[in-house]
Amino acid sequence: MIDLIRDAEAVLMRALAHGGAFAEIYFEETSATSIRFEDGKIERINSGTDIGAGIRVLTGDRTCYAHTNDVSLEGLLAAADTVAGAVSEPRASYSFDYRPDRFEMPVAKPAQAVSTREKARLLAEAGRAARKHDSRMVQVAATYTDSTRHAIIANSEGRHVELVRPQIMLMIHAVAARDGVIQTGYHAVGGTSGFELFDNAPPESVALKAARQACLMLDASPAPAGRMPVVIAGEAGGTMIHEAVGHGLEADHIEKNMSKYCGRLGDMIAVPEVTVMDDGTLPGLRGSCPVDSEGTPAQRTILIENGRLVRFLNDLRTARKLGMTPTGNGRRESFQDKPIPRMTNTFIAPGKANPADLLASTPQGLYVRKMGGGQVNPLNGDFVFEVSEGYLIRNGQLAEPVRGASLIGNGPDVLLNIDAVCDDLGFVVGTCGKDGQGAPVTSGQPTIRIRELTVGGTT
Secondary structure: OOOOOOOHHHHHHHHOOOOEOEEEEEEEEEEEEEEEEEOOEEEEEEEEEEEEEEEEEEEOOEEEEEEEOOOOHHHHHHHHHHHHOOOOOOEOOOEOOOOOEEEEOOOOOOHHHOOHHHHHHHHHHHHHHHHHHOOOEEEEEEEEEEEEEEEEEEEOEOOEEEEEEEEEEEEEEEEEEEOOEEEEEEEEEEEOOOOOHHHHOOHHHHHHHHHHHHHHHHOOEEOOOEEEEEEEOHHHOOHHHHHHHHHHHEHHHHHOOOOOOOOOOOOEOOOOOOOEEEEOOOOOOOOOOOEOOOOOEOOEEEEEEOOEEOOOEOOHHHHHHHOOOOOOOEEOOOOOOOOEEOOOEEEEOOOOEOHHHHHHOOOEEEEEEEEEEEEEOOOOOEEEEEEEEEEEEEOOEEEEEEEOOEEEEEHHHHHOOEEEEEOOOEEEEEEEEEOOEEEEEEEEEOOEEEEEEEEEOOO
């Protein structure tokens, strides 16, 4: 395996043989385990290590990228030759005065120290707990994953970073059925941590939350349709903000003029009660990391401050092109992918309202406790989101649960129609897909009230 302190200069100079503004080596070794439980038994166990590296050169508006599993010096020089062959321009100035930085995210109970047998046992117990919750449970699927990524990044500007990043996640899908009606429940936990994740979130409790939701929706009434006030609970997390607003603030969408926020820096795009930020430094959250995939330090980036658009999320390339500074949001799924601007932990900052008082001051409407999947048009922010757990609001109180509800609207419009922001910030974990790459993220918000939103229903 290459010594990236000793040999980085040779590889980078080979990549820059025909010019270029910037070159980078990204080495990665990832050990991972994945276990799937379904229909009362362990269906699949995968465990292994993937090693490889990518070579990138920026030239004008283009990114030239090659990757290889051969991480010997000869293998990387060959990849560098491939990239160099796509470049023809004057050389820029380069710095190879490396002062290596190392970042390791410590965990209390490394997942690699726990046997696969023990992981499978906990997953099976979670599945059985969900099954036992109610006789109407017909199917439970549980997926456990953990990984440790060792990455080394060296570039032609003198940056040299070594990073060790853990990840762990548990996802439970539960299905309940009665008289031909089928409903599902879902709950997930995860973060940049080790097996200590389950000290506060035992797998059985995660499974029971999914099972409870599925059974609750069996007893729910059909959701009404129409325009109405919508209260989204803090425990629902920031799925709407992530999907319908956050992606439009990623700078690659801005440079391509594919966002409704193009040309809006400095404008009031939300009510003054709304502040939106992305923060990769929050301890333990799934989207957190000391540096991004380009070696840029993570930071708290305020995107919308008291309603005013003040910043976009940049990687190195978009920051260069747009004349902005990098924000630590250049992320990639693996060494096979080039980095692109991605969110980390994105959320609406807590406000001052009290959730109970907010509900009491809402005469009627829809209360969303859990969000489901949906579709978003990143160009204009139009969205449709499923409501996986919702309730009618009647006379300032939660009434009967409803099923089949969906939220239909536009992200930029929603920002201008929020009339209350509470103090109970909550997060949900997930994996964000963009340009064929998945990235671990967390989305959050406190309880908010949208003055009026279209609710799709069945009545």
